[in-house]
Amino acid sequence: MNQLTRWFSRNLVRIYACVGFAYLFLPIIYTFAFSFNNSTKSNLVWVGFTWNNWRNPCGAPDICNALGNSLKIGVLATFLATILGTLMAFAMGRYAFKGRPIINILIFLPMATPEIVMGASLLTMFISFGFNPGFWTIVIAHVMFCISFVVVTVKARIASLDPRLEQAAMDLYANERETFRRVTLPLVAPGIAAAALLAFSLSFDDFVITNFNSGDVNTFPKFVYISAQRGLPPQANVIGSSMFLIALIIVLLGQFVGRRRAGVR
Amino acid sequence: MVGASFSVHGDLTLTNLTKNFGEFVAVNDLNLVIPEGSFFALLGPSGCGKTTTLRMVAGLEESSSGSIAIGTADITYEKPYRRPVNTVFQNYALFPHLSIYENVAFGLRRRGVKDVDAQVQKALELVELTHLAARKPNQLSGGQQQRIALARAIVNRPALLLLDEPLGALDLKLRRAMQIELKWIQTEVGITFVHVTHDQEEAMTMADTIAVMNEGEIEQMGSPADLYDNPRTSFVANFLGQSNLIMGSIIGGSGREKVVDIFGSKIALPVSRNHAHDSSVLLGIRPEKIRIAAAGSSMYGNILQGGVVSDASYIGVSTQYQVEMPWGQELMVFEQNDDGTPPLAKGDPVVISWEPIFTFGLPGDQDAGAGSEANPDSE
Numbered sequence: 001m002n003q004l005t006r007w008f009s010r011n012l013v014r015i016y017a018c019v020g021f022a023y024l025f026l027p028i029i030y031t032f033a034f035s036f037n038n039s040t041k042s043n044l045v046w047v048g049f050t051w052n053n054w055r056n057p058c059g060a061p062d063i064c065n066a067l068g069n070s071l072k073i074g075v076l077a078t079f080l081a082t083i084l085g086t087l088m089a090f091a092m093g094r095y096a097f098k099g100r101p102i103i104n105i106l107i108f109l110p111m112a113t114p115e116i117v118m119g120a121s122l123l124t125m126f127i128s129f130g131f132n133p134g135f136w137t138i139v140i141a142h143v144m145f146c147i148s149f150v151v152v153t154v155k156a157r158i159a160s161l162d163p164r165l166e167q168a169a170m171d172l173y174a175n176e177r178e179t180f181r182r183v184t185l186p187l188v189a190p191g192i193a194a195a196a197l198l199a200f201s202l203s204f205d206d207f208v209i210t211n212f213n214s215g216d217v218n219t220f221p222k223f224v225y226i227s228a229q230r231g232l233p234p235q236a237n238v239i240g241s242s243m244f245l246i247a248l249i250i251v252l253l254g255q256f257v258g259r260r261r262a263g264v265r
Numbered sequence: 266m267v268g269a270s271f272s273v274h275g276d277l278t279l280t281n282l283t284k285n286f287g288e289f290v291a292v293n294d295l296n297l298v299i300p301e302g303s304f305f306a307l308l309g310p311s312g313c314g315k316t317t318t319l320r321m322v323a324g325l326e327e328s329s330s331g332s333i334a335i336g337t338a339d340i341t342y343e344k345p346y347r348r349p350v351n352t353v354f355q356n357y358a359l360f361p362h363l364s365i366y367e368n369v370a371f372g373l374r375r376r377g378v379k380d381v382d383a384q385v386q387k388a389l390e391l392v393e394l395t396h397l398a399a400r401k402p403n404q405l406s407g408g409q410q411q412r413i414a415l416a417r418a419i420v421n422r423p424a425l426l427l428l429d430e431p432l433g434a435l436d437l438k439l440r441r442a443m444q445i446e447l448k449w450i451q452t453e454v455g456i457t458f459v460h461v462t463h464d465q466e467e468a469m470t471m472a473d474t475i476a477v478m479n480e481g482e483i484e485q486m487g488s489p490a491d492l493y494d495n496p497r498t499s500f501v502a503n504f505l506g507q508s509n510l511i512m513g514s515i516i517g518g519s520g521r522e523k524v525v526d527i528f529g530s531k532i533a534l535p536v537s538r539n540h541a542h543d544s545s546v547l548l549g550i551r552p553e554k555i556r557i558a559a560a561g562s563s564m565y566g567n568i569l570q571g572g573v574v575s576d577a578s579y580i581g582v583s584t585q586y587q588v589e590m591p592w593g594q595e596l597m598v599f600e601q602n603d604d605g606t607p608p609l610a611k612g613d614p615v616v617i618s619w620e621p622i623f624t625f626g627l628p629g630d631q632d633a634g635a636g637s638e639a640n641p642d643s644e
Contacts, residue, residue: 167325168358170345172372172417182371186362 028244035237042231053234057242060233066223067239069135073219074204077142081203082196084143085150086188092151093158110148118145119212126213133215141213142206146199153198157191204243273349274424275336276301277322277457282331284317284481291317293481295331299459299474301424304451306460306472310504310636314481315461319427322459323352335424346375351418352427356434357410359402365389365413366398372421388420391450408439415447419454428460432467444470465505469493477501479636497540499547499627503636508549509596510633515544515626522621528592532567533621545629552597554623557586560614568618572596574609584608588615 008015034043038050058064092100092107110118119141126137165187169179207221214222224236277299284292292314299305307315320326322333324345332341340348351372359368369388373381389395392412402410411431418426431447432440448471451458462468468475469489476486477500485492485501496502499510513527515534523539525532525548532548539546550567558564560571575595576587579602586598586609598617602608609615 162356162358164354164356164358165360167345168352168354168360169371171323171325171350171352172421173346173375174371175344175346178375183360 032241035241043234057238060235066218066220070220077203078200080143081146081199085147089151089154093155115208119209123212137213142203150195153195154191273338278334280332283329285329303473304458306468306475308468309478313478349424351423353414353431355429357414369417388416392416499631500636511548513548534624539626547627549625553599555598557598564618572615574613
């Protein structure tokens with residue numbers, strides 16, 4: 001008994017870590033495993049192993065159309081939100097102007113508003129403006145809710161920037177434009193990249209707002225939601241797993257490049 | 266701009282330079298000429314306006330009024346990147362995303378200089394860090410970063426190099442080594458160095474000329490020896506080293522020496538070191554200039570009788586005494602441990618004396634404590 005207690009207390013941190021990781025990764029492992037399930041109708045019960053789903057990820061009707069739309073919308077929304085958000089972040093992080101404190105609060109509103117409310121009101125707004133819900137209304141909606149996240153992320157990076165670095169650049173004969181290009185932008189870039197990744201994942205993932213404002217345009221989350229009622233095709237797991245793997249590879253590559261740059265060889 | 270050197274050069278002249286931050290006057294009507302090629306130190310406690318002055322010269326702060334000129338060129342309103350001036354920042358401000366090589370090359374590239382590589386190599390050789398060219402700043406030690414910051418600035422051969430507390434972040438040993446190296450580099454490159462510091466020892470070690478600043482104004486300017494031996498204000502007397510300041514009044518004397526009465530004793534004061542406006546004088550003497558002996562010993566020069574040792578601390582090279590005088594004031598006396606006699610003990614009655622030429626006189630209306638709280642040495 002005593003020995004068991006001692007073993008337990010000595011390994012408590014390890015046990016805790018295992019439980020924690022299991023909690024985080026079991027759903028992902030489950031998704032990954034079931035992408036190999038040889039199911040036809042519903043992907044809830046394990047039938048048998050197959051490569052077929054991975055060989056033919058577009059096998060389920062409309063899935064790749066939905067995925068294509070999601071990617072297009074994601075890239076467009078990310079691009080626009082990142083540019084607009086970064087400009088706003090510079091304005092708010094760098095310049096003192098009238099009403100800045102209020103804008104600092106207002107920028108949090110889209111993040112704090114429940115999505116369901118925002119989605120419904122957006123639809124009302126689009127209709128009263130005479131817009132037909134479709135591809136572009138989704139893009140507009142996504143840019144809208146991504147901007148706040150971009151502003152907050154980039155602004156944090158700008159705030160942590162030592163103003164003396166820009167002064168040093170000016171002191172070393174770089175004019176305003178060159179200082180921005182050679183010093184400010186490269187130093188803020190990691191923040192902008194993080195903001196863009198965040199914006200893309202928010203856009204790609206969004207169901208609630210999209211569902212209100214998409215008309216008959218299908219997106220991947222919409223596809224998953226609708227087909228889940230009849231039985232989700234294993235191809236959805238294939239695409240989900242691929243997204244996860246791609247993200248993982250990007251992160252690992254980033255780490256590798258970062259280490260190479262830091263000179264840890 | 267072609268080539269590595271600038272057409273603008275000459276003395277740095279500050280005329281009626283003033284900087285206000287709202288109500289606060291950071292720099293007050295400063296007039297200063299810094300000769301070309303000199304190593305000049307702006308010395309003062311924090312908040313005295315020395316860094317603000319430096320930033321105005323660099324163009325990073327706009328002056329409220331007055332002008333800044335190098336030689337005959339007025340640069341008061343010139344953009345920082347159009348001034349032949351480079352700065353070594355307090356925490357170096359190396360670009361973290363660029364290699365050491367690119368940091369040093371930064372200024373040359375912006376000016377479109379042709380032989381960037383040769384000049385960068387030369388600058389790195391000067392600071393002996395050629396082997397670190399490929400590294401990033403965060404892989405370097407503080408001392409190495411400091412030298413890169415210096416190389417990054419002098420590679421441009423500016424008319425003027427500004428150093429803003431460049432050694433503040435280094436430990437004592439490294440700071441000493443860098444002081445000698447900086448002085449050597451300055452002699453080597455012949456550029457005017459303007460060095461801002463609150464460390465009087467640093468300023469005295471390196472600078473040809475020191476301007477002591479206090480509350481936005483220059484208290485006194487001169488060579489280190491001149492400032493130390495012949496201070497004009499109590500602030501300078503206390504901020505540079507330590508001083509005993511005793512109230513007295515001038516009661517006579519000849520053309521070369523004044524006679525000062527302090528609590529009944531007659532003290533000789535050289536006229537060349539007397540800065541009092543009238544007969545009221547704050548008599549100054551440095552602690553290490555004073556001789557001390559048991560009461561009754563024969564003494565010569567300026568003599569003060571009736572002291573009692575109130576504290577004695579043996580610190581190796583010297584013994585530091587606090588001597589309480591009959592009028593209640595405590596005087597500091599640093600006695601070299603070089604004559605084999607045992608140190609005096611607390612409570613011993615003593616007589617003190619010094620050579621008259623070491624005496625200096627300050628205006629009697631000045632605060633005897635000014636500058637001592639700002640001087641880290643006197644704590």
